[in-house]
Amino acid sequence: MKIILKSRLIVVFLITFIPFTAAAQDRLSIAQVKDGLHIITGPGGNIGVRVTVEGVILIDDKYPQDFDEIQSLVATVSDLPVKYVINTHHHGDHSGSNASFLQVADVIAHKNARDNMLRGDQDGPPRLIYTDQTSVFLGEAEVRAYYMGRGHTNGDSVVYFPDLKTVHGGDLLHGTAPFIDYANGGSSRGWVGTMNNILSLDWNTAIPGHGEVMDRRDVLNFRNQMEAVRIRMAELIRQGLDADDAPEEIKDPDLSWTQAEGGLFMNRSIPGFYEEIAAEL
Numbered sequence: 001m002k003i004i005l006k007s008r009l010i011v012v013f014l015i016t017f018i019p020f021t022a023a024a025q026d027r028l029s030i031a032q033v034k035d036g037l038h039i040i041t042g043p044g045g046n047i048g049v050r051v052t053v054e055g056v057i058l059i060d061d062k063y064p065q066d067f068d069e070i071q072s073l074v075a076t077v078s079d080l081p082v083k084y085v086i087n088t089h090h091h092g093d094h095s096g097s098n099a100s101f102l103q104v105a106d107v108i109a110h111k112n113a114r115d116n117m118l119r120g121d122q123d124g125p126p127r128l129i130y131t132d133q134t135s136v137f138l139g140e141a142e143v144r145a146y147y148m149g150r151g152h153t154n155g156d157s158v159v160y161f162p163d164l165k166t167v168h169g170g171d172l173l174h175g176t177a178p179f180i181d182y183a184n185g186g187s188s189r190g191w192v193g194t195m196n197n198i199l200s201l202d203w204n205t206a207i208p209g210h211g212e213v214m215d216r217r218d219v220l221n222f223r224n225q226m227e228a229v230r231i232r233m234a235e236l237i238r239q240g241l242d243a244d245d246a247p248e249e250i251k252d253p254d255l256s257w258t259q260a261e262g263g264l265f266m267n268r269s270i271p272g273f274y275e276e277i278a279a280e281l
């Protein structure tokens, strides 16, 4: 009898262990940022997970295929369901699971982010929008979304957790180099002002859209580099720089974004960036 019982246990163990092993090999993982706030990392934008006694609020939801894995990871930190998802902006690596989350939760974004989703024919546009500021109050927590001006796009939300002194900046903050999405209202000039607005809030920890969790110095450095690349591009254009030569000529060892070969800034931002700065001169 003992042997039979043991083999049954092994079967049960294998059945439960196989999906667990598969999950362990999957791409996403979750880590605590502060009490009640976690981050889901892996391909796609960083997800903020605010756990409250009345349910969970997510900031962003990665790609469409990530819905089940996100839900599984949330279940490791809360027994309660996701009630709200706030999209920091419309890009598909931040709002990709919206269509699935809309079945179980409310999705909120800035008005312009929703407009960008509709124009881009993306699945799962949010049901709820705001223009200047909005808040979700759940459990003991407030999660506040601000529109602070143009930057990565024209519809970026800065999500603030006042009690935790933490912000989720979406792709307004990036661990390596930023992408200025000119086709969707992005602006380097607006971005500097938006960074100043973010820095005016009371916080000590910032979750970027991509990359490691930041402190105020990291965010200040990011802001300063945005200003520095704007000044450098303006100098080069004044000296007669052609648009075609901009990606090569802007390279500067002191500007890490220009050293990130093949990155978002060098390949995708610079054509529009050149035009934006040229138009300011």
Ligand SMILES: [Zn+2]
Binding pocket: 089, 091, 094, 152, 171, 209
């Ligand atoms: Zn983005």
